[in-house]
Amino acid sequence: xxxxxxxxxxxxxxxxxxxxxxxxxxxxxxxxxxxxxxxxxxxxxxxxxxxxxxxxxxxxxxxxxxxxxxxxxxxxxxxxxxxxxxxxxxxxxxxxxxxxxxxxxxxxxxxxxxxxxxxxxxxxxxxxxxxxxxxxxxxxxxxxxxxxxxxxxxxxxxxxxxxxxxxxxxxxxxxxxxxxxxxxxxxxxxxxxxxxxxxxxxxxxxxxxxxxxxxxxxxxxxxxxxxxxxxxxxxxxxxxxxxxxxxxxxxxxxxxxxxxxxxxxxxxxxxxxxxxxxxxxxxxxxxxxxxxxxxxxxxxxxxxxxxxxxxxxxxxxxxxx
Numbered sequence: 001x002x003x004x005x006x007x008x009x010x011x012x013x014x015x016x017x018x019x020x021x022x023x024x025x026x027x028x029x030x031x032x033x034x035x036x037x038x039x040x041x042x043x044x045x046x047x048x049x050x051x052x053x054x055x056x057x058x059x060x061x062x063x064x065x066x067x068x069x070x071x072x073x074x075x076x077x078x079x080x081x082x083x084x085x086x087x088x089x090x091x092x093x094x095x096x097x098x099x100x101x102x103x104x105x106x107x108x109x110x111x112x113x114x115x116x117x118x119x120x121x122x123x124x125x126x127x128x129x130x131x132x133x134x135x136x137x138x139x140x141x142x143x144x145x146x147x148x149x150x151x152x153x154x155x156x157x158x159x160x161x162x163x164x165x166x167x168x169x170x171x172x173x174x175x176x177x178x179x180x181x182x183x184x185x186x187x188x189x190x191x192x193x194x195x196x197x198x199x200x201x202x203x204x205x206x207x208x209x210x211x212x213x214x215x216x217x218x219x220x221x222x223x224x225x226x227x228x229x230x231x232x233x234x235x236x237x238x239x240x241x242x243x244x245x246x247x248x249x250x251x252x253x254x255x256x257x258x259x260x261x262x263x264x265x266x267x268x269x270x271x272x273x274x275x276x277x278x279x280x281x282x283x284x285x286x287x288x289x290x291x292x293x294x295x296x297x298x299x300x301x302x303x304x305x306x307x308x309x310x311x312x313x314x315x316x317x318x319x320x321x
Contacts, residue, residue, distance in 0.1 A: 027087055027262050027265060028059060028061040028087065028088065029061070030061065030088065031061055031062040031063070031064060031088075032055075032061060032062070032063045032064070032087070032088050032089075032090060033064060033066050033088060033089045033090065034048055034051075034052050034063050034064065034065050034066065034090050034091075034092060034252075035065075035066050035067075035068055035076045035077075035079060035080050035089065035090065035091050035092065036048045036065055036066070036067050036068070036076065036092050037068055037069060037070075037073035037074075037075060037076025037077055037091070037092075037093075037096075038067065038069050038073070038076075038094075038156060038183065038184040038185065039067055039069045039183050039184030039185075039186050039187060040065075040067050040184075040186065041184070041185065041186030041206065042156065042184045042185030042186050042203065042205075042206050043094075043124070043185055043202075043203030043204070043205035043206040043248060043250070043286075043288070044092055044094045044185075044203075044250050045065065045067065045184075045185075045186075046205045046206065046282075046283075046286060046288075047092065047121055047122050047205060047250045047283065047288060048065050048092040048250070049065050050279050050282035050283050051063075051092075051121055051252070051270060051273055051274070051279065052064065052065055053278070053279070053282075054272075054273030054274075054276055054278065054279040055266075055269050055270065055273050057273075057276075057278075058269055058272060058273060058276075059269055069183040069184050070183055071157075072096050072100060072103070072104075072157040072158050072159045072160060072181075073093070073094070073096040073097065073100070073157065073160075074100065074104070074107065074108065076091065077091060077093065077097065077109065078108045078109055080115070080253065080254075080255055081108075081109040081114040081115060081255060081256070082109075082255075083255050084255070085116070085254065085255040085256060085257035085258040085259075086258070086259075086262075087254060087258055087259065087262040087263075087266065089254075089255065090118070090252055090253065090254055090266070091115065091252070091253045091254075092121075092250055092251070092252055093115075093250070093251055093252075093253050093302075094160075094161070094248065094249060094250045094251075095160060095161035095248060095249060095305070095309070096156075096157065096159055096160045096161070097111060097253075097302065098111070098302055098305035098306045098308075098309050099159045099160065099161065099164060099306075099309045099313065100159055101306060101310075102159075102306070102309060102310045102313045102314075102320065103158065103159035103313065103318070103320055104159070104320055105320045111302070111306070112299075112302070112303065112306075113256060114255070114256050115253040115254065115255065115256055116253065116254045116255065116256050116257070116258045116260075116263050116295065117251070117253055117295045117296075117298035117299040117302065118251070118252040118253060118254055118263055118266045118267050118270065118295055118298065119251060119252055119266070119267045119270040119271060119292060119293055119294070119295065119298055120249065120250075120251040120291050120292065120293045120297065120298045120301055121249075121250050121251050121252060121270060121274065121290070121291060121292070122205075122249065122250050122274075122283055122288040122289055122290055122291055123247050123248065123249045123288075123289050123291055124203060124204045124205055124227075124247060124248050124249075124287050124288040124289060125204050125221045125222050125223040125227045125246075125247055125248070125287070126161065126162055126165055126201040126202060126203060126204065126221065126222040126246060126247070126248055127201070127202055127203075127204050127207050127208070127211060127218050127219075127220070127221055127222070127227070127230065127233065128142075128166075128169075128199065128200070128201050128218070128219040128220040128221070128222070128236070129189075129192060129199070129200055129201075129202050129207050129210075129211065129216040129217060129218055129219065130142065130192065130198060130199050130200075130216070130217050130219060131192055131193055131194070131195050131215075131216065131217070132214055132215055132216060132217045133195060134195060134198065134217070136198065136199070136217070136219070137217070138219055138239075139219040139220040139234075139236065139239050139240075140239060142198070142199055142219060143169075143173045143175055145198075146170070146173075146175040146176070146177055147174075147175050150176060150177060150178055151177050151178070151198040151199060152177060152178040152179075152180050152197045152198050152199070153166045153177050153178070153179060153180065153197065153198060153199040153200055153201075154180050154181075154182055154188040154189075154191055154192055154197040154199070154200040155179060155180070155181050155182065155188065155200065155201075156181075156182060156183070156184055156185050156188055157181050157182065157183065157184075158179070158181050159313075161201075161246060161247075161248055161309075162200065162201040162202060162203070162248075163179060163181065164246075164309065164312055164313065164316065164318075165201040165222055165246045166179075166199070166200075166201050167179075167316040167318065168244070168246070168312055168315070168316060169201075169236060169240075169244070171315060171316050171317075172240065172242050172244070173240070177198075177199070180197050185202060185203055185206040185207075186206070188200055188202070189202060189206060189207060189210065189216075192216070193210070193215055193216065199219075201222060201246075202216075203248045204221070204227060204229060204230070204248075204286070204287035204288070205248075205283075205286040205287055205288045206286075208229055208230065208286055208287040209286065211230065211233075218230060218233045219233075220233065220234055220235060220236045220238075220239055221233050221234070221235050221236070222235070222236060222244065222245070222246040222247065223235065223245055223246065223247050224237060224244075224245040227287060228287075228289075229284075229285075229286075229287035230287070249291075249301075249305075250288075251298055251301075251302075252266065252270055254266065263295055264295070267293075267294060267295050270292065271292040271293075274290040274291070274292050275290075275292075
């Protein structure tokens with residue numbers, strides 16, 4: 001073997017020896033982007049920041065929230081769907097992730113195929129709220145006013161659960177109301193507080209503190225059972241006598257193709273974060289119930305949500321846009 005062949009062989013051996021070390025680089029080795037497809041300050045944002053803080057603590061790297069609102073969560077979701085599947089860009093999805101396939105004709109991604117489910121994080125009820133300075137004292141009074149004059153209601157975007165919840169209630173009550181969509185809970189609640197919009201079904205995580213401070217009046221909650229954080233507020237079903245059970249949820253997704261080992265690690269860390277006292281306190285104090293779960297369980301949950309909301313959208317007579 002001449003000198004050139006010896007050098008080449010040694011270089012190849014060194015490279016081969018380096019590859020396993022490179023491949024074994026522990027995850028995460030740098031900061032992780034957590035995309036929230038809403039403006040800051042809403043229920044999904046609160047959940048994302050609590051989980052990101054918990055995972056930063058346990059995994060030794062920064063998990064930071066990146067708010068990318070708009071188009072009923074499609075802008076942020078598409079960004080994640082088209083990001084490298086390396087575990088460094090995650091999405092905190094919520095109900096619109098399951099409603100958009102029935103609300104939009106041309107989504108830029110396949111909801112079930114473009115993402116790798118990681119874990120369901122929380123579930124919580126919606127609260128039907130009005131400004132405490134408005135003349136609306138109860139859900140019955142709101143519906144009576146809606147029959148006499150057309151009231152307006154805010155939502156975090158067309159096709160979101162808060163939008164469709166109000167559409168379902170209007171359908172059951174035989175009233176018509178004007179829908180005013182926003183890019184997130186924060187700006188929607190600001191206009192309800194200011195009296196610019198009459199009503200809203202708001203996530204309890206964001207609206208609960210405003211109810212407890214007296215700035216908003218809670219008229220009803222959306223789940224079959226009363227909210228543990230607002231036990232004195234009656235459910236829609238209690239008031240109307242008709243079945244009504246709608247909840248908000250949030251969970252974490254990665255781009256499709258992400259290494260299953262990374263997905264499983266993230267899922268385990270989310271479940272662990274949800275059990276820490278700091279994370280649980282940040283969520284429960286705002287009315288969100290920590291859930292957790294495996295990637296397979298979250299995938300099945302999303303599929304069920306898509307089917308449920310498809311039925312509600314059809315009953316409400318909403319056609320895809």
